[in-house]
Amino acid sequence: MLLDFRLPDLGEGLTESEIVNWHVGVGDTVTLNQVIAEVETAKAIVELPSPYAGIVARLYAEPGVTVNVGEPIVSFEVEGGAAPDAAARSTDSGADAPQPNLVGYGARAESGTPQRRARRAVGEAPVVPAAETVSTTTTAPAPLASAPAPETTTQTPAPTPSRPSTAQPAERPRSTPPVRKLAHDLGVDLAQLMGTGEHGLITRDDVEAAASVMPSGVGTVPNQPAPEPSARQTRTPIRSVRKHTAAAMVQSAFTAPHVTEFLAVDVTATMELLARLKQDRALTEHRIGILAIVAKALCIALTRNPSLNTHWDEAAQEIVEFHYVNLGIAAATPRGLVVPNIPDAGDLTLPALADALALLTATAREGRTEPARLAGGTISITNIGVFGIDAGTPILNPGEAAILAMGAVRREPREHDGGIALRDVMTLSLSFDHRLVDGEQGSRFLADIGTMLRDPARALAMV
Incomplete structure (x- = not known):
């Protein structure tokens, strides 16, 4: 059985994390609570323990890639484990999803303290709860509450039918921070784009292609490449x-x-x-x-x-x-x-x-x-x-x-x-x-x- 591990909510309203380093590779056998990766939030570097014992089947993101909370980051091949129907019931709320043993998360350990309950933080962004679901053959990994329950993976890679038109859209289009900034600068609405990258990821080429066909004055195609690095300046991403x-x-x-x-x-x-x-x-x-x-x-x-x-x-x-x-x-x-x-x-x-x-x-x-x-x-x-x-x-x-x-x-x-x-x-x-x-x-x-x-x-x- 293939099970996806989605980036968990690491606490305090953080909505995304950057993959710093993988401690495992595809084909490696891991044990429960073995550290599999390091992720960097806006506040600290956190070690992620494995929620399952099994074999690493797939790594969804390379080091340096920013992943939103709730998106799959690694897939495990496990024997037995959670019942398929229980895993398939996961929804956007994550209430019915099987909960892995995430020992070592300091944020979760403190979540119920009087200090957290007394301090009502202002301006924290909502986060998508983590959910571990059975991998499906659909090309988009995020399950939708109104969509039918996904089926367990089979060994035959059959084409997947498109989602029903009544399904609710994702909270926001899947893209990386540099691509979102480019879209903002060019006046491109990401919600109107269909990503051509892996799992529907909107790429830089998608944004530039959309900007090239926009009416005059609405968006522009960048005529000049990004500034080349030189000895006179150093550019560092703000993150x-x-x-x-x-x-x-x-x-x-x-x-x-x-x-x-x-x-x-x-x-x-x-x-x-x-x-x-x-x-x-x-x-x-x-x-x-x-x-x-x-x-x-x-x-x-x-x-x-x-x-x-x-x-x-x-x-x-x-x-x-x-x-x-x-x-x-x-x-x-x-x-x-x-x-x-x-x-x-x-x-x-x-x-x-x-x-x-x-x-x-x-x-x-x-x-x-x-x-x-x-x-x-x-x-x-x-x-x-x-x-x-x-x-x-x-x-x-x-x-x-x-x-x-x-x-x-x-x-x-x-x-x-x-x-x-x-x-x-x-x-x-x-x-x-x-x-x-x-x-x-x-x-x-x-x-x-x-x-x-x-x-x-x-x-x-x-x-």
């Missing part, structure tokens, strides 16, 4: 993390009214505390740095200023106040900026928080952050000081009310005990959503963090 980050920042900048406040803080006492902690043999296994201290101070300050730990739910016209802190940390990686978060960071001790920060950073740089960790954050920190920057105006992570930027710690002459002394100084920059946070609330929150960094012992009076 994956960069594409997601750009969309998120535009949404945030033009949705939430940003206000940014700055505070220069004498952190000499905090730096002396860090030096003592590094000499403490009981803490030698923990890398406690300035970021961990600031993160702990932020979590304590939120208990006194809860309006900074909220979310504006536009659809429900409600303000959602979180009673937990999922602390996002902006991390620069080779793939671009990501903001994974530490769940329930407010409940962690300082050493535990330092360990969580170290693990989060290392995982993000390797591109192995679970998708569930890239959503559901309630407030964020960005450490621009590691780049030697003193202050900035950080843009809010979408759905959050505030973000704190840490500047570089600099040795500067300051007034101290009636005289002038060299002191360690850091500038904090706080951006917040003025719909949720008033100026007084934001100022008190920033001042509380500054107070604890000037005198770490004051944190005991704020808990």
Whole structure:
């Protein structure tokens, strides 16, 4: 029996993923939950385990190809397995489709947590549920709810009758992002085209052929080829993390009214505390740095200023106040900026928080952050000081009310005990959503963090 494995919903409204690498080839024997491929979403690289034990019969997409959620990516030849009638009942909803054992998906493991239920993310696109169906001899792989149930594959490649005219069209024509952009630039409606590529895929030639017969002024045939690469410029497709980050920042900048406040803080006492902690043999296994201290101070300050730990739910016209802190940390990686978060960071001790920060950073740089960790954050920190920057105006992570930027710690002459002394100084920059946070609330929150960094012992009076 041949069974198709469709690209599953990897969580958080992601509608497509790029095939990065196949770990198997046609004819290979695989076991249940064996990693068969790596796919890159807009947020992270995710390993896909095999939902079946059997032989790889076909790979539908080559590495580098972007596949929509719900489209088949690999076909397995299995013995027995799901009953043919059960597999054939799959519909667009996927409710009756047999569910494979997808062990290892962080997004699915977190989908039912209180954090996910409390945080109503704004603007997430609907996704098509994954469904594993029995392969048929039809040329188009996507099953339609109104179409008759497909039949199991036979060994005789007989021609397939066309679909009934009453069948509902697919959600959108099958094409790759570059082809969709070309169609947009040429004014071609993809919904009116019949793809000549494999499984009905609309190709670049299809779009250009359609544009060549369009009325004058409606669409044009490109008279010049795409710019040739040269030593004077490099062209990189906008996709994956960069594409997601750009969309998120535009949404945030033009949705939430940003206000940014700055505070220069004498952190000499905090730096002396860090030096003592590094000499403490009981803490030698923990890398406690300035970021961990600031993160702990932020979590304590939120208990006194809860309006900074909220979310504006536009659809429900409600303000959602979180009673937990999922602390996002902006991390620069080779793939671009990501903001994974530490769940329930407010409940962690300082050493535990330092360990969580170290693990989060290392995982993000390797591109192995679970998708569930890239959503559901309630407030964020960005450490621009590691780049030697003193202050900035950080843009809010979408759905959050505030973000704190840490500047570089600099040795500067300051007034101290009636005289002038060299002191360690850091500038904090706080951006917040003025719909949720008033100026007084934001100022008190920033001042509380500054107070604890000037005198770490004051944190005991704020808990």
